[in-house]
Amino acid sequence: MRPFFFTRIKYNSGNWDTDQRMPSNLIHSLVDYTTIPVDETEKVVELSSPELFKSPFCYISGHKLVDFSAQERSNFKTYVEHGGFVFADDCNHDIDGLFAKSFEAEMAEIFGPDALQKIPNDHWIYNCFFKFEDGPPATSFELNGWGDDLVHDYLKAIMINGRIGVLYSNKDYGCEWDYDFRNKRFLKVDNTKFGVNIVVYALT
Helix, strand or coil, rough: CECCCEEEEEEECCCCEEEEHHHHHHHHHHHHHHHHHHHHCCCCEECCCCCHHHCCCCEEEECCCCCCCHHHHHHHHHHHHCCCCEEEEEECCCCCCCHHHHHHHHHHHCHHHHHHHHCCCHHHHHHHCCCCCCCCCCHHHHCCCCCCCCCCCCEEEEEEECCCEEEEECCCCHCCCCHHHHHHHHHCCCEEEEEEEEHHHHHH
16 A cells, blocks of 8 residues: 655645645544555645646645636646545634635636535544544634634535545644644644544545
8 A cells, every 4th residue: 555645736826835744744633543654755746737747636725815716727627536635724714704705706617616525524534434423523624713703513515426525624734733733632622523524534
């Protein structure tokens, strides 16, 4: 089995390089909790590059405007429709924010206006490794006054042949997990466990 590697998508608009400690934190959790072999080095891949198609799992995030080029749109669509998995996380944690509106508009342009849909809170992604009986766990950023002051009790997804191809969050998991993994010992509950579920789902 080839080692799992965390791929961050670099796109030409907006700011793609958010929550820089999150990948190593999530990778550490995969080592701690699973037997999945991992490459501990984050890979950054241009969305317009054919290198994208070598990644089983990709992460995309930001705060600002998302405005893909024609090549970026083409690669995104081909990647997802041919079995790739993208976890998209809104660092504004705001359903009316600039990243949310522009990313959702891009998904509508690429996959159709109704492609991005809420997924039920009993979906397999919430049970495929750790159990999250109430659906997506809340983050501390959702009620910090900088977003829309809502706890989003759902995630959205674009389904490809009955399987999630794009998992979309307004909950700001990236910032929630953006800390040195050695500080987990100070947490009552390890908040990266849902990230483990996301990767396990993407790989199985």
